[in-house]
Amino acid sequence: MITLSVVVPVRDGEEYLGDALTSLVRNRTSEFQTEVIVVDDGSADATPEVVEDFRRDLPGLTVVRNPAPLGLAGARNAGLKLAAGRYVTFLDADDWLAPGYLPRLVAAIDGLGCDFVRVDHVQVEGRRRETHRAPQPRRGVVLDPRDGILPADYKTMVDYPYAWAGIYRRELDDLLTFPAGLHTAEDRPWIWRLHRLARSYAVVSLAGVFYRRGLTASLTRIGDERQLHFFDAYEIVLDETEPRYLPKAARNLCALLAHHVELAGRFTPAVRARFDERARAALARLPAETRAEAVGGLEPGRAALLGPYLPGGPGA
16 A cells, blocks of 8 residues: 655756655655656656656656646646555655655654644755744644634744645545646645644654755746736635634735735736736735734835835825
8 A cells, every 4th residue: 555645746857856856766665655746747858758767766656747837736736636645745846855754754644643744844045055944833743723824923834835845644635736727826725725624733843855946947036927826826815714814814915925026027017017906906805904914014114015006005
């Protein structure tokens, strides 16, 4: 019986995919059976050849090829449909795992018996390494996921959306599915649903995922229409969120919006006009009191960035 399914979405990943798959080879264990599902999301480079090089070293390797790119959400969903393991985890093609990480991850969820377990990670920029801790100080104990949402004015578990920073029972089924069509911020509504609807979770002090930042091909550095998908992501969050969690969702939205305003110079004029239009609409849908609290809770310089987008502001 397969214990763990590892879903690896990739598009044009020939430069780094070998590192990711090599790290999976180094995580093979006789303790349990692991399957690796690589979803090639319409790659136009040598990604298929890189994957084939690992057939012998990864016996549980399955490859899915999308003729046209579906985006990260669609690629992960394609992998989830094929997953047969008791548990599921994710690995992005430009990241890698420490040796022995997966056995420790499985041991954590086996021992705790909860729906999902979240972990810390190591952020990599060039030769720099920095450990980022999941924002839950209580470690190694089973918790109510809803208690990981509030308070609104502190960093909580819904501010730590990385799907690859954890392990999940496959029986969570639809809760593990990402909103189709989103090319960025797909993990935001995903993490909110997990914390609103799952029964139990835990955080353990395990930092075995190495997360590359600052890559030139990363969507976070590209200023095309896909960057606006974070508006769609937060429409889903706001549509689904109960009133008691609305202040937190509003704070999330405003913080992310300010971040994108800071980087708006990367947009073409047409995308910038669309961004401005959607920013005003997103803030206008928030109740006035909730909006004021969310914007007021930001650092003053970042709050000022949102002024032109507020109802009655200079850009209205």
